[in-house]
Amino acid sequence: MADGRPGSGENLLYLTDEQLRQGIEAMFFAYRGFTADPDRILSDMAYGRAHHRAIHFINRAPGTTVNNLLNILGVTKQSLNRVLRTLIEDGLVQSHVGKTDKRERHLFLTEDGQALEQQLSDAQRARMRAAFRDAGPDAVAGFRTVLEAMMDTEMQRTYTRLKESGA
Amino acid sequence: MADGRPGSGENLLYLTDEQLRQGIEAMFFAYRGFTADPDRILSDMAYGRAHHRAIHFINRAPGTTVNNLLNILGVTKQSLNRVLRTLIEDGLVQSHVGKTDKRERHLFLTEDGQALEQQLSDAQRARMRAAFRDAGPDAVAGFRTVLEAMMDTEMQRTYTRLKESGA
DNA sequence: TTGGAATGTCAACAAGGCTGACATAAACTG
DNA sequence: CAGTTTATGTCAGCCTTGTTGACATTCCAA
Numbered sequence: 001m002a003d004g005r006p007g008s009g010e011n012l013l014y015l016t017d018e019q020l021r022q023g024i025e026a027m028f029f030a031y032r033g034f035t036a037d038p039d040r041i042l043s044d045m046a047y048g049r050a051h052h053r054a055i056h057f058i059n060r061a062p063g064t065t066v067n068n069l070l071n072i073l074g075v076t077k078q079s080l081n082r083v084l085r086t087l088i089e090d091g092l093v094q095s096h097v098g099k100t101d102k103r104e105r106h107l108f109l110t111e112d113g114q115a116l117e118q119q120l121s122d123a124q125r126a127r128m129r130a131a132f133r134d135a136g137p138d139a140v141a142g143f144r145t146v147l148e149a150m151m152d153t154e155m156q157r158t159y160t161r162l163k164e165s166g167a
Numbered sequence: 168m169a170d171g172r173p174g175s176g177e178n179l180l181y182l183t184d185e186q187l188r189q190g191i192e193a194m195f196f197a198y199r200g201f202t203a204d205p206d207r208i209l210s211d212m213a214y215g216r217a218h219h220r221a222i223h224f225i226n227r228a229p230g231t232t233v234n235n236l237l238n239i240l241g242v243t244k245q246s247l248n249r250v251l252r253t254l255i256e257d258g259l260v261q262s263h264v265g266k267t268d269k270r271e272r273h274l275f276l277t278e279d280g281q282a283l284e285q286q287l288s289d290a291q292r293a294r295m296r297a298a299f300r301d302a303g304p305d306a307v308a309g310f311r312t313v314l315e316a317m318m319d320t321e322m323q324r325t326y327t328r329l330k331e332s333g334a
Numbered sequence: 335t336t337g338g339a340a341t342g343t344c345a346a347c348a349a350g351g352c353t354g355a356c357a358t359a360a361a362c363t364g
Numbered sequence: 365c366a367g368t369t370t371a372t373g374t375c376a377g378c379c380t381t382g383t384t385g386a387c388a389t390t391c392c393a394a
């Protein structure tokens with residue numbers, strides 16, 4: 001680990017406990033902003049953040065299996081199932097039995113589901129876009145570098161896989 | 168809004184919908200990592216993330232009032248009170264009646280509370296430090312710039328006030 | 335054919351949000 | 365001083381979203 005002495009070779013001031021604490025608080029307050037807009041939209045319906053997450057990743061990877069979604073979201077199947085059931089009942093998500101492996105269910109958004117996804121991600125992207133534009137490209141690159149380094153290694157892989165599938 | 172055309176003057180590729188979506192997913196996965204270590208410690212006790220947040224900000228601003236904490240945390244007094252009550256009962260937090268305004272309660276961590284705060288923030292800082300070190304000072308600056316731009320303006324002020332009080 | 339994997343479902347429970355209502359004491363205001 | 369506002373606490377009840385455990389079904393694979 002780096003010694004705490006500032007000015008030892010390169011500038012290590014950004015690693016002081018105070019800087020780290022500010023980073024922690026920045027994450028806390030920023031995440032609140034990050035979720036605020038979709039939360040507001042969802043609170044008018046019978047849905048919550050868990051529904052948003054499911055919709056987001058089904059849209060991102062149409063035809064994904066329940067198990068795959070489970071790994072991405074990091075919750076139990078019982079918890080996800082409750083959310084999926086309501087989304088299927090309400091006609092936002094369709095579940096198709098797998099062709100090669102009929103145990104698997106492949107998940108897709110219906111037109112209504114896509115419409116809601118659009119509404120939610122528009123709101124979230126608008127805030128992200130404003131933040132990115134204000135901060136500029138170099139800051140955005142740094143933002144993503146730090147976030148990636150903050151993930152568990154398993155989630156890094158998931159994130160990278162998703163990133164490459166969409167690029 | 169910026170037009171989607173890449174190469175129009177400066178490079179605006181970082182504002183494409185795909186880039187924004189990656190930013191959204193990076194926030195999601197990174198926040199999971201960000202909370203994972205304290206969550207693990209707390210799950211062994213009878214405490215959760217809400218207790219961690221209260222402890223963090225009481226430590227950050229000793230003597231803060233309940234109302235001030237309410238504003239920082241963005242929850243209802245009933246919700247905060249439930250958490251504070253257990254922390255006070257368990258001897259981690261002390262509540263002193265205000266001197267000038269006796270309606271107010273000023274909150275402090277006891278020694279035990281400070282010990283737990285230390286344990287939790289050590290874990291969280293360790294991850295943050297590793298991420299910061301891997302990413303380097305420029306990336307860290309960008310990270311904080313973007314996060315700050317992502318906050319609600321009200322929270323930006325709160326964040327800045329805290330930042331300046333600690334620097 | 336048997337074992338294990340993928341999925342679904344039921345039940346129960348807990349944390350931590352929320353609202354609404356009400357109590358108390360202190361401070362402020364006319 | 366009387367009345368209002370403010371800060372706080374508390375009770376009751378509800379919702380979402382997470383958990384565990386148990387069990388059924390279906391189907392692939394050895």
